[in-house]
Amino acid sequence: MKFAGSSCLAATALLMGSSLMGPTALAEPVTATKGESVDMVLLPKFLGILPFDQAHRGAQEAHEELENKGELLYVGPTPENSVAGQIEIMTTAATQGQDVVMLSNNSGDQIVPSAQAAQEAGTRVVTWDSPIPSAEGETVFVAQVDFNDIGVVMADMAHNIMGGEGEFAILSATPDAANQNAWIAAMQRALEGEKYANMTLVDTVYGDDQSELSYNRALALVDKHANLKLIMAPTSVGIVAAAKAMQDEGLCDQIKISGLGVPAEMVSYTMNGCAPEFALWSFVDLGYLTYYTSYLIATGAIAGEVGDEFEAGRMGTFSIEKDPTRDAGNRVLMGPFTVYNADNVEAAAQ
Amino acid sequence: MEGGLMRRLVRWEVLLLVILAVTIAVNSAMAPMFLTIGNQINLFQLSIEKIIVALMMTLVIVNGEIDLSVASMMGLAACAFGWLFQMGVPAGVAIPIVLALGLLGGAFNAFWITVIGMPSLVVTLAMLIGFRGMARILVEDRGITGFPDWFNALGQQPILGPLPLALLVFAVLFVVLLVVLHRSGFGRKVYVIGNSAEVARYSGVAVPRVKALLFVASGFVAALAGLLYTARVSAVRGDVALGFELDIITMVLLGGVSIFGGKGTLWGVLLSILIVLNLRNGMALANITGHLQTGVIGLLLILSVLVPNLVQSAGRLSFKPGSASR
Structure with a gap:
């Protein structure tokens, strides 16, 4: 937790160069109000592989913790139909009036028009695991590690x-x-x-x-x-x-x-x-953090802008910064991750 | 008399109409947003390129042939457009070049099928790989984006009332092909050849000319669909439209078009398109996605192949005793 927070700040300071972060860093991090009603869609690249199911588990954990009265849906396309399927689900989510789509993007910039249309319809798009390259149509990206x-x-x-x-x-x-x-x-x-x-x-x-x-x-x-x-x-x-x-x-x-x-x-x-x-990093944690970020944005507790600081339950304090790995877009950095070998892999595989 | 009525009742199109009505009824009962104009447009837009190509594919299959290369041509058209755009060719100039490429690709297929006499299954299977290979060579391993706003708007913004361009293209193409297939001499030739190319040849039909025209048109329509897809998603990469040919052929066969040629109507295909789109949309609104959705569509195709055959054999059994009176 400490490590995540400090590496986050260090990276920001390093990459932003300026002292813009000064005043916001002093402000109290925002905490989530429990029990609001937010309909959320967790949209993986496709269904049927373990890391995405683990992220779903993390999101479910946060869903219960925050006592969200809305629904948490876990829907995704098949691997062969990933691009068209993601576009379809994004479009449908906007039609359904969902509050947030949490997207692990597999469609490159092909997802942009449907993500923009969703934003216009009032559905926030928070990416995790894999962002929208141009960041267009995306509110914020929850990055696993730097x-x-x-x-x-x-x-x-x-x-x-x-x-x-x-x-x-x-x-x-x-x-x-x-x-x-x-x-x-x-x-x-x-x-x-x-x-x-x-x-x-x-x-x-x-x-x-x-x-x-x-x-x-x-x-x-x-x-x-x-x-x-x-x-x-x-x-x-x-x-x-x-x-x-x-x-x-x-x-x-x-x-x-x-x-x-x-x-x-x-x-x-x-x-x-x-x-x-x-x-690897923990996909359970990534799902958990993505859920918290999305919930806070959908309830209006944070705007999803650079400098926003918030509490993400058991994982501690995080902040939103400019994404240094893309030309545009903001990110929340989770970090850190673990190297596995014969000494520790068996315990982690349980 | 009674037999005639029976046969009209079990006509494939009537059955499709019933399935469609049920699908729409269930969808509107389950999801209040189903009937909104926005959702109805989205329902078409999400598969619009496939259904445009399915219309042309109907003529090809009625003619007793198949074009497996359509989705790869869509991908090639999209990638060629992206490549030209990156080389500095203005989008307005790239569009006609890409459409010409579609004609050329179709003509290439037609050459091997009509001049050399190879089966279309083999030729277009080869070009399924060939066109896709060219597409991947053109854009290599990257995504191309940044097309002009007017081009992206063509795929995304309404241009007539709430209707976007691609939906209008679909409507116009449907009417044109309806006249061509069901109201013109050319259409009759398409059916005659589909029933028996031998008979058609002996009756003086210019079989190769008809076939060649259909394949050239198929290439052109696929290239057009590829461009529409590019505008809709405003980005291309090498896997654009990958695997679409199966969905396209599924819709045509479900529409009651015989894979052996000579049978089926565009009305049937239109109904089948509407069924598949409504079913997909209804399932998506009910949050049924992924493999289950694929499974339901697959089941529908299996039924579409089995039911007509069962009805036919049942018909043979029950009508045989009375056949003397007809």
Whole structure:
């Protein structure tokens, strides 16, 4: 909690440069009034993968805690129909007169017109996990961890696993997933450091967050790059698919997997050495914080503007700042996250 | 007499009309906002590009052929537009170029099907992959956005009363194709060829010419739909319209068009489109999304294939004894 708060302020001070934050930082953080009626829609990229269900659990926890008289809906499209499905659900939510849509965006800027139409109809759009790239139609983005931190952590995991030298590749989600692209860019910036001089990123491929495609893309990487030592997958779908591919082909001795994954899905691959290290933040917490942020915005307790400070229940105090990872848009930064290995993965997978 | 009445009653279009009426009744009872003009427009807008292409697809399938490449052509058109725009070509100039690309793509399909004589299933399956590949090469792994406001407005703002451009395109295309298919000599040829290309050839119908025209038109309509999609979402990426061909063909088959050609009407397809859209919208308003929604539409398609066959065999059984009197 403390760490989240202070890193948040530090980042703001660093990136904003100015002293605009001075007076607001002194004001009392806003707390939520329980028992109001806010209809909320939690809209994941698609249904059926664990992290989104965990975020839903966090949102439910906050829903009960705040004694919201409104409804919390958890609806999403199928993976094959993700873009059209998200646009459809966004449009329908506005028609239904929902108060907030909490969106993990998988549609790039294609979601913008429907998000803007929703805003005009009085439905706030709070993004989490993955923002709207242009920030148009978005009230605020609840970011899991600082994107630059993710870059450094991924670079360090690669460094540990590869012993500081050799070739590695990236297996990502969709080509314009805003979060994955930002993490990859952050990792590339981190890799410019001297410590990583003997490591070479040879390829970046996309498995569209679909298991079978990711599995095949991982195997294709192995065929294409004879000296590959590591596949870094900054997506919970990709990392499992890649680890399974290496395990099935008996390649775990030569090629390791790392990236961002869910402990419960990764535990067997970490214990058998296919994926010795990976990282993640708590999606339960992300859902919880997103819910609090959205509830406060929908009830008018905060405007969702830079400088707003608020209490998010058990997670402590957060503030809204300009999103330094995009050209436009505001964010709430959750942070921090955990690196999992054979020592701690079993406990986390419970 | 009685048999004729029976057959008229079980006519597919009548059945569709009943399903549609039930769907609309249930929707309006369950969701008060269902009948609002805004929702009715959204209901069309959310699938407008698919239903535009479904109208043209009806003629292609009645003709006994299939065009699996339509969704990839939509994607290619969208990506070509985005690419041209990024290269500095003004949107107003890019639009006709992209439409010409649609004609060209359709002509390419038509060449292999009518001149070389390959099955349309094979040719257009190849181009499903081919057009999509070109689309992905053009925009690579990125999203393109930032089109001029007037272009985005074409896809989002009403231009006649509450109606946006794409809905008007749909209405006009429906009327035009209705006349072409059901009121013109060309339409009769489409049915004759669909029933039997051999018979059509021996009766002096210019079979290749009719087929070629349909595929060129199909490419053009798909490119137009791709542009409309781009304007509606004001952004493109390589996976635009990915997998749409299945939804499109589903709507045509549910409309009572025989996959073997020669049977079916545009009215049937219009009804089936309305059913699918109303069903989707009703389920979305009732917060039924994801796999369950896909499942219900899938069930509907299975029924649409099974029921006519069952009715036909039931009809054969019950009418056979009396067949001498007819």
